[in-house]
Amino acid sequence: MTSIEYDVIVIGAGPVGENVADRVVQGGLTAAIVERELVGGECSYWACMPTKALLRSGSALRAARQLPGAREAVTGALDVAAVLGRRDEFASNWQDDGQVSWLESAGIVLHRGQGRLAGDRVVEVTGAGGAVVTLTARHAVVVATGSSALLPDVPGLRESQPWTSREAAAAKEVPGRLVVIGAGVVATEMATAYSTLGSSVTLLARHGVLPAAEPFAGERVTASLREAGVSVRLGTEAVSVKRDQAGAVHIETADGERIEADEVLVAVGRTPNTGDLGLDRVGLAPGAWLAVDDTMRVAGGGQWLYAAGDVNRRALLTHQGKYQARAVGDVIVARAKGEKVDDGSWGRHVATADARAVPQVVFTDxxxxxxxxxxxxxxxxxxxxxxxxxxxxxxxxxxxxxxxxxxxxxxxxxxxxxxxxxxxxxxxxxxxxxxxxxxxxxxxxxxxxxxxxxxxxxxxxxxxxxxxxxxxx
The missing domain is CATH 3.30.390.30 (FAD/NAD-linked reductase, C-terminal dimerisation domain)
Known part of the structure; x- marks a missing residue:
């Protein structure tokens, strides 16, 4: 078994983990990053970039059609294949060579495999072939493993192999009929995208559309979705789901309606990627969100364990995770050098904006x-x-x-x-x-x-x- 020592070990090579590692290296420390999937994480391949690429062409077409002169110049419909091709480019065709090259240029060491905590400041990395490498951190371990789509306990749902945000972002074909369970950001954006691309979309909105936003926002998006042909069902939810042998999905709603679709997308929330991190080895609960203070240090995790991004549940947004990453990187460097941490209001060593000033855009129409x-x-x-x-x-x-x-x-x-x-x-x-x-x-x-x-x-x-x-x- 190989054992290697670094100043800082980061588990998760998404935008948050990359920024943590880069920040500590810029501060003069050594850093290793552990990733079990693609370097670049959810945002690069299954969220921010590909989903906004799916939405942008339709948005540009609608804008042109709202301007006299430009409207007359637009004579065709969206080229779906071209939209999907552009999406593929923004997802780097699901290859992470470019991001790996960036890590190397930044002086960050990559270890591929499943990282698990094995004790204080110790991370074991199990590679694809089963070989285990033990990494030891002199100063800190940072968990930046993000979150995954939550699948509710609806009878038959899991067995029906539903889409989550990942499948919606990376689909190679546009389904003729799509049912979306949920009405938050992912649900409304994908309902917008796929209705624009030609799907007949039904949206099941149990608590209304965009329930966390100002009421007028949800009302305007609801009206626009309906105008675009989306069937928005308010105040209802799926109570059973079944995929038949021909591939069609049958959804029964709480009010007794039966809907048939080619695909069903579940977008009702997120769950932390902490189930297989070895949290129990350091006295924490596997599968739980990681509570942190404003310096991103994990409650109950000693003085060495930090968590940034979705996994701490403070603000599940890429830009907020990167903001936390910069803060925690500065904190770790300062503490490693014995410097006083400026943890006052709006100080550079703390993340406070994610409680007081979180910007967010929903790219609906x-x-x-x-x-x-x-x-x-x-x-x-x-x-x-x-x-x-x-x-x-x-x-x-x-x-x-x-x-x-x-x-x-x-x-x-x-x-x-x-x-x-x-x-x-x-x-x-x-x-x-x-x-x-x-x-x-x-x-x-x-x-x-x-x-x-x-x-x-x-x-x-x-x-x-x-x-x-x-x-x-």
Missing amino acids: PEVASVGLTAAAAEAAGLRIRVVDYNLGAVAGAALHSEGYQGQARMVVDEDGKVIVGLTLVGPDVAELIHAATIAIVGEVPLDRLWHAVPAYPTVSEIWLRLLETYGR
């Missing part, structure tokens, strides 16, 4: 971009708030953007601090507007100061002026 708290969440947190709504379509830049632009903006203001604590935008291409709101919230910029941040005219960013005018001085 229309897009939903949000950051911070919804009005309901702000009230639940005990804040004294004022909600400011504005018709985004009434902004001059929006009218220029496309004919009949429809959208809505909501600003949530903490009345005691006179600062923004939440902002939601719904409309075409609002994704590019959300970072300004993120800066305002993270910077705790007073409303009186925001009056001096003058938006260019005529752009959709003029919504900032209209929200402030509606709020008043």
Whole structure:
């Protein structure tokens, strides 16, 4: 059995693990990364990149059809094969050579195989042939193994071999009929993508569409999905699923309806990839989410075990995981060098934005971009708030953007601090507007100061002026 020592060992080579390892190497430490699948992780091959590639062509086509002059130039439908081909390119054809080369150039050592904790600061890596390599960390082990799709205990569901987000992102053919169980981000984005690509889509939304967002966001996305031909069934769920010998899937809903489809996609949540990590060897529960402090150190994991990204359940978003990765990398380097860790509010050694200022975009039609708290969440947190709504379509830049632009903006203001604590935008291409709101919230910029941040005219960013005018001085 081979044994090798490094300063830091990272289990999981997705975007989060890569950033942790890169950060500690830049800080002067040595790092090894362990990966059982493809280097680059979920985002590169089965989530962010391929799914947005599936959505983008349809979005561009809809945008062209909303502009006189451009509309007349568009005479054909989507080329599905070309869309899938572009998706394949963004997924690097499910080959990780490029990412492996990047690890080598960054001075990070890759160990392929299943990594398991075997004791304090010890990781055993079982390779494809069964050979075991023992890695020992001088300073820290970081778990960055992410999450997988949750399959609910619906009779017959597992046996029916349903799609999860992975199969939806990597499908080689577009099913004629698709049932989507769930109505969150993955569910609504894939319903949008596959209806655009030609599927007849049925969406089962037990708790409404985008239930975690502002209510108007879910309402607008629901209306748009229905206009696109998606059958959105609100307040119902699948109670049984069966795939017959011919390959068709039969779904029975709670209200007694029977739906037949070619594929069924389950998108109802995520579960942590911690079931086979050897957590029990260090006194932790296998299969559980890993609770961490703001320096990403695992509760009950001693002074050496950290967890970043989805696996700690703070914010299941790639960009937030990478943010945590930078913070934990700096923490480990600082502690290894005996430096004082700056763990105050907004300090660089802590991850606090994932509790206070999380930006997110849902790439449906229309897009939903949000950051911070919804009005309901702000009230639940005990804040004294004022909600400011504005018709985004009434902004001059929006009218220029496309004919009949429809959208809505909501600003949530903490009345005691006179600062923004939440902002939601719904409309075409609002994704590019959300970072300004993120800066305002993270910077705790007073409303009186925001009056001096003058938006260019005529752009959709003029919504900032209209929200402030509606709020008043």
